[in-house]
Amino acid sequence: MNGPSLARRQRSLGDPSAEYPLFPPLTRGCPRTSTAEIAYPLDVDYDYDQVDPGLFAQEPGTDIARWSPLLPPLEAPTLGEGGTPLVAFDGVYVKDESRNPTWSHKDRLNRVTVSAALASGAPGVVVASSGNHGASAAAYAARAGLPAIVLTSAASPPAVQAFARAYGAKVVSVPIEARWPLLREVVDRLGYHPVSNQTVTHTGHPFGPEGYKTIAYELFRQLGRPPAAVFAPTGYAELLYGVWKGFTELRRLGVAETVPRMFSCETAAGGPHARALATGVPAAIVELGRSDAYGIAGPVGGHRGVLAVRDSGGEAVLLTDEELRAAQRDLARQGMWQELSGAAGVAGYRRLGRDFDGPVVCIATSSGFKDVGVGSGSFPALPEPTLDDLLA
Amino acid sequence: MNGPSLARRQRSLGDPSAEYPLFPPLTRGCPRTSTAEIAYPLDVDYDYDQVDPGLFAQEPGTDIARWSPLLPPLEAPTLGEGGTPLVAFDGVYVKDESRNPTWSHKDRLNRVTVSAALASGAPGVVVASSGNHGASAAAYAARAGLPAIVLTSAASPPAVQAFARAYGAKVVSVPIEARWPLLREVVDRLGYHPVSNQTVTHTGHPFGPEGYKTIAYELFRQLGRPPAAVFAPTGYAELLYGVWKGFTELRRLGVAETVPRMFSCETAAGGPHARALATGVPAAIVELGRSDAYGIAGPVGGHRGVLAVRDSGGEAVLLTDEELRAAQRDLARQGMWQELSGAAGVAGYRRLGRDFDGPVVCIATSSGFKDVGVGSGSFPALPEPTLDDLLA
Numbered sequence: 001m002n003g004p005s006l007a008r009r010q011r012s013l014g015d016p017s018a019e020y021p022l023f024p025p026l027t028r029g030c031p032r033t034s035t036a037e038i039a040y041p042l043d044v045d046y047d048y049d050q051v052d053p054g055l056f057a058q059e060p061g062t063d064i065a066r067w068s069p070l071l072p073p074l075e076a077p078t079l080g081e082g083g084t085p086l087v088a089f090d091g092v093y094v095k096d097e098s099r100n101p102t103w104s105h106k107d108r109l110n111r112v113t114v115s116a117a118l119a120s121g122a123p124g125v126v127v128a129s130s131g132n133h134g135a136s137a138a139a140y141a142a143r144a145g146l147p148a149i150v151l152t153s154a155a156s157p158p159a160v161q162a163f164a165r166a167y168g169a170k171v172v173s174v175p176i177e178a179r180w181p182l183l184r185e186v187v188d189r190l191g192y193h194p195v196s197n198q199t200v201t202h203t204g205h206p207f208g209p210e211g212y213k214t215i216a217y218e219l220f221r222q223l224g225r226p227p228a229a230v231f232a233p234t235g236y237a238e239l240l241y242g243v244w245k246g247f248t249e250l251r252r253l254g255v256a257e258t259v260p261r262m263f264s265c266e267t268a269a270g271g272p273h274a275r276a277l278a279t280g281v282p283a284a285i286v287e288l289g290r291s292d293a294y295g296i297a298g299p300v301g302g303h304r305g306v307l308a309v310r311d312s313g314g315e316a317v318l319l320t321d322e323e324l325r326a327a328q329r330d331l332a333r334q335g336m337w338q339e340l341s342g343a344a345g346v347a348g349y350r351r352l353g354r355d356f357d358g359p360v361v362c363i364a365t366s367s368g369f370k371d372v373g374v375g376s377g378s379f380p381a382l383p384e385p386t387l388d389d390l391l392a
Numbered sequence: 393m394n395g396p397s398l399a400r401r402q403r404s405l406g407d408p409s410a411e412y413p414l415f416p417p418l419t420r421g422c423p424r425t426s427t428a429e430i431a432y433p434l435d436v437d438y439d440y441d442q443v444d445p446g447l448f449a450q451e452p453g454t455d456i457a458r459w460s461p462l463l464p465p466l467e468a469p470t471l472g473e474g475g476t477p478l479v480a481f482d483g484v485y486v487k488d489e490s491r492n493p494t495w496s497h498k499d500r501l502n503r504v505t506v507s508a509a510l511a512s513g514a515p516g517v518v519v520a521s522s523g524n525h526g527a528s529a530a531a532y533a534a535r536a537g538l539p540a541i542v543l544t545s546a547a548s549p550p551a552v553q554a555f556a557r558a559y560g561a562k563v564v565s566v567p568i569e570a571r572w573p574l575l576r577e578v579v580d581r582l583g584y585h586p587v588s589n590q591t592v593t594h595t596g597h598p599f600g601p602e603g604y605k606t607i608a609y610e611l612f613r614q615l616g617r618p619p620a621a622v623f624a625p626t627g628y629a630e631l632l633y634g635v636w637k638g639f640t641e642l643r644r645l646g647v648a649e650t651v652p653r654m655f656s657c658e659t660a661a662g663g664p665h666a667r668a669l670a671t672g673v674p675a676a677i678v679e680l681g682r683s684d685a686y687g688i689a690g691p692v693g694g695h696r697g698v699l700a701v702r703d704s705g706g707e708a709v710l711l712t713d714e715e716l717r718a719a720q721r722d723l724a725r726q727g728m729w730q731e732l733s734g735a736a737g738v739a740g741y742r743r744l745g746r747d748f749d750g751p752v753v754c755i756a757t758s759s760g761f762k763d764v765g766v767g768s769g770s771f772p773a774l775p776e777p778t779l780d781d782l783l784a
Contacts, residue, residue, distance in 0.1 A: 059451050062477035062491070079727045080477025080488060085454035087472050096472060099454070099491050101727065103759060143727035149782050152771075159551050159767035166729040166760055170782055173773040185779050335471045335493060335535035337558040367495060368558055369759070375551035375767020379544075381565040387577050390541050390562055 002055060002066055005073045006047040010206055013303055014040030014282075022072070025116050027187075027194050029203035038282050039199035041304055042206035043245075044072060048252060056255045060084075060218040064111055067214050070249060072207045074111065075118040076144040081107040082214050086222045089334055092349055092360040093223070095215060096336060102163075104342075104366035105239055106136035108211035110195065114140040116207050117193030124148060126192040128179040129164075130156035131295050132366055137195050138169035149186055151179045155294070159375040201283035202236045202302030209304065212242025213249065219361055220250055227260045228358030229314070233344035233365050234264040235296035237273055237305025243363070244308035260361075262314040264305050265348030267291045267324070267341075272301025274316035277309055291321050292372045295341030295365070317348040326350075328368070337368035394447060394458055397465045398439040402598055405695055406432030406674075414464070417508050419579075419586050421595035430674050431591035433696055434598035435637075436464060440644060448647045452476075452610040456503055459606050462641060464599045466503065467510040468536040473499040474606050478614045481726055484741055484752040485615070487607060488728060494555075496734075496758035497631055498528035500603035502587065506532040508599050509585030516540060518584040520571040521556075522548035523687050524758055529587050530561035541578055543571045547686070551767040593675035594628045594694030601696065604634025605641065611753055612642055619652045620750030621706070625736035625757050626656040627688040629665055629697025635755070636700035652753075654706040656697050657740030659683045659716070659733075664693025666708035669701055683713050684764045687733030687757070709740040718742075720760070729760035 010026055012018035014033025020026060020042065029039035051069055058066050062080040065071075079101035087094045097105035114137065117125045124147035127137040134150040141148035148169035152161070153176055165171045174182060186192045197204045220226055226247055232240045240262055250256040264273045269291035276284035283306060288299040309316055324340050327347035331338050345362035368374065382389055402418055404410035406425025412418060412434065421431035443461055450458050454472040457463075471493035479486045489497035506529065509517045516539040519529040526542040533540035540561035544553070545568055557563045566574060578584045589596045612618055618639055624632045632654055642648040656665045661683035668676035675698060680691040701708055716732050719739035723730050737754035760766065774781055 059453065061451065061453075062475070078477075078479075080479050080491070083454070083475060083477075085470075085472025085475075085493075087470075096493070098495075099472070099493070101477075101488070101491070102729070103490075103495060103761075139727035139729070142725050154771060154773040156771075157767075158769050158771070159761060161771045162766045162769055163729065163761065166724045167727060168725045172777060172782055173771045174777040175773050175775070178777055182777060182779070182782070186782065189779060332558045333534050333560045335531035335559060337494070337531070337555065367759075367761070369495075369551060369555065369761035374554045375549075377550050377554055379546060379548075379550070379553045379565045381546040381567050383567070385564060385566040385570055385574060387574070387581060390564060390574070390578065 003069050005071060006050050006069045007044050007072045008047055009045045010042040011045045012040055013043050013307065024120055025206050027198060027205055029199045037200065039201045039203045041203035041302060044207060044210050046070060051253055053253060053255055056217065056220065060221050064108060064211065064214045067217055071210050072112055072116060073119055074115050076111055076115040076140055078111060079107065079139060079143055081111050082218065087336065092362050094336060095219065095361055095363045097363060097365045098338065098342065098367040102136045102139050104132035104136060106132045108214055109208045109238065110136045110140040112207045112211040113195040113205045114144050117146060118144055120193055122191055122193035124192040125195050126183055126186040127196045128183045129196060131160055131370060133196060135164040138164060138167035141169065142167045149192065151182055157372050157374060160370050201285065202300050204236060204238055209238045209242030209245060212239050213246030216243045216246025216250065220256060223359050226250065226256045226258050227361040228356035229261045229263060229360045231263040231265050231345040231348040231362045233296050233341050233363065234266050234273060234305060235298050236302055237264060237308065240264050241304035241308045244312055259312060262308045262312040263348050264309050264316040265344040266316060266318055267293045267297045268318040268320050270297050270299055271318045272299060273305035273309065274318050276301055276306045277316050282306060293321060293324050293341040294372065295339055296344055317351050319344055319347045319351060323347045323351060331364065336364060338364045339366040339368055339370045342366040395461050397463060398442050398461045399436050399464045400439055401437045402434040403437045404432055405435050405699065416512055417598050419590060419597055421591045429592065431593045431595045433595035433694060436599060436602055438462060443645055445645060445647055448609065448612065452613050456500060456603065456606045459609055463602050464504055464508060465511055466507050468503055468507040468532055470503060471499065471531060471535055473503050474610065479728065484754050486728060486738065487611065487753055487755045489755060489757045490730065490734065490759040494528045494531050496524035496528060498524045500606055501600045501630065502528045502532040504599045504603040505587040505597045506536050509538060510536055512585055514583055514585035516584040517587050518575055518578040519588045520575045521588060523552055523762060525588060527556040530556060530559035533561065534559045541584065543574055549764050549766060552762050593677065594692050596628060596630055601630045601634030601637060604631050605638030608635045608638025608642065612648060615751050618642065618648045618650050619753040620748035621653045621655060621752045623655040623657050623737040623740040623754045625688050625733050625755065626658050626665060626697060627690050628694055629656060629700065632656055633696035633700045636704055651704060654700045654704040655740050656701050656708040657736040658708060658710055659685045659689045660710040660712045662689050662691055663710045664691060665697040665701065666710050668693055668698050669708050674698060685713060685716055685733040686764065687731055688736055709743050711736055711739045711743060715739045715743055723756065728756060730756045731758040731760055731762045734758040
């Protein structure tokens with residue numbers, strides 16, 4: 001839409017001097033810097049001096065190709081991702097990512113990663129996910145004409161199972177411990193392009209966070225400036241890192257003078273980024289307790305989230321399910337029904353209870369339809385309803 | 393956003409010489425022209441000669457207030473409705489209305505009707521709906537700080553029951569025959585503002601279709617011209633009429649030269665507009681057979697749909713559930729998971745099988761999460777999955 005991609009190479013987040021060609025995407029992390037305990041993701045580097053600053057004079061809209069110079073090549077067709085609204089809520093702004101093609105932020109990532117699969121000539125894509133990521137990957141693969149395999153879990157809510165299966169992918173519920181070996185086998189033996197993680201600490205697809213950068217570009221346009229703080233629901237921290245990277249690019253290009261503080265909003269049942277930040281390690285793995293926020297609850301963290309929080313002067317915030325539920329309820333009471341995980345940004349802002357010198361954005365990632373328990377209720381009709389029943 | 397509302401009066405669709413003040417909205421149809429058999433809706437008239445044609449130079453975006461001069465006063469706050477993408481699909485364009493705040497087109501209507509409730513000083517809103525309309529009304533009422541009563545049915549899918557209940561409204565499942573008397577009682581005794589129909593043939597809220605006009609404005613901008621044909625999922629035909637009215641306004645204002653043909657895409661289990669058009673009556677009531685397309689399956693039609701089809705040179709198209717399912721499946725196979733009713737536009741275009749001299753738009757109204765059966769499946773994990781299971 002706005003010219004070809006200026007993406008030029010992959011660069012290790014473990015050691016910025018370790019560079020690799022843009023293709024193939026190193027989906028198993030940086031081979032030079034990763035160890036048996038810590039895997040380092042790759043980042044995408046661009047010819048920034050060729051970026052036309054007029055790029056950021058554009059209005060946001062429903063196709064991230066408007067930011068094509070600062071994205072990897074977008075070979076996959078759009079489903080109209082992006083262009084989501086910023087809705088005022090209790091003194092902050094909610095970026096409502098439930099307004100994407102499969103009703104979560106993941107569509108921004110999958111436009112980019114399925115594009116990488118096409119550009120790599122892969123015969124299909126494979127993803128391990130029990131939620132939004134799997135369905136979104138299936139949708140973008142279907143749109144691109146690529147077969148997809150989704151390794152999901154029987155614990156995924158029934159409505160989400162229907163969702164993941166709708167797009168024609170091969171969706172198979174497997175035991176949780178079987179997912180990663182099976183994913184690797186699909187990659188190694190079928191040559192499918194992996195759009196989820198394969199490493200000991202999280203690295204994921206090197207191009208994934210690039211899609212999330214477009215949230216930063218949109219926020220800059222919607223607010224007329226960078227926010228002072230961004231609170232993001234955080235599982236693997238690809239979203240958090242992507243938004244952070246987008247703002248650092250705006251500063252680097254001279255488009256904006258400031259960058260926001262980034263807050264990693266994690267479930268208290270796990271919280272690997274909080275742990276890594278507290279203990280000063282590049283990435284951490286934690287024991288995972290019980291949480292219904294399955295979209296962000298995982299034991300494995302990655303280095304990206306640590307960088308985003310640390311370099312921005314932010315913090316990690318740990319949230320109980322009760323705090324998440326309160327934020328979810330209050331968002332719905334103002335017309336925004338979010339998945340429990342999706343309410344973590346608002347919950348994190350409230351939990352921190354701090355004032356900021358500028359606008360605060362809480363990213364809300366996903367529709368309430370994807371929550372645990374949705375679709376399991378029973379609501380029999382009142383046999384002879386009266387006005388009193390409506391006022392009870 | 394773009395100046396005050398130029399809405400000036402209500403005018404009867406039964407007799408254009410019958411005019412009424414803009415407030416109160418005549419939610420029980422035109423008192424002068426309606427009979428015991430046929431109720432005539434009111435339409436909203438504007439001071440069209442005061443419209444700045446520059447209004448239509450705007451990009452679409454997520455807040456219909458950008459079209460405020462051609463809408464009734466928007467007292468209710470936005471949830472970011474509108475600005476939905478137009479996605480290419482098999483030679484036509486799909487307008488994906490699942491990308492609204494409650495993931496259906498209804499949000500455009502409810503921004504306007506909840507505004508009318510506020511402007512009328514009503515203490516609350518009441519709606520009878522087993523699907524999108526009720527949840528959307530609940531969301532906009534919540535956003536506006538108004539209590540809402542939703543009279544729903546036990547036949548509404550469990551996930552949709554959770555959806556309608558999320559926004560804090562009083563949601564009560566009642567027998568289908570109890571809905572209308574109860575709605576009327578809530579209006580008469582509590583003074584609540586009704587945002588669904590109360591008349592023998594459908595009239596609904598006089599301001600409702602005004603919200604849908606914004607789809608026409610957006611399509612004009614997205615295509616750079618009016619489409620040659622629009623296929624819309626049709627229950628009460630408020631969507632069909634609203635889109636039609638928007639295009640007639642663009643012609644009247646000299647912004648566009650042509651208007652599209654409008655196609656009413658109804659379920660073959662009912663099809664009151666098809667019946668009215670075939671028999672030459674202003675509106676019809678039919679026997680309703682069995683259909684899973686509960687979002688559009690109803691026995692009661694209205695005069696608006698008849699006008700839109702007749703005046704545009706369109707047609708009514710009747711669709712079986714099998715035809716709807718085929719369209720739903722094929723949309724999902726290209727990344728768009730629609731509710732069964734939401735696929736009726738694409739199904740109608742296919743069923744008609746006609747060529748048009750210009751772009752064709754099929755409106756897709758709602759997310760697949762709202763469908764009958766979603767959330768009721770069971771997907772146990774394969775105990776020892778192998779690569780062969782993934783290739784089966």
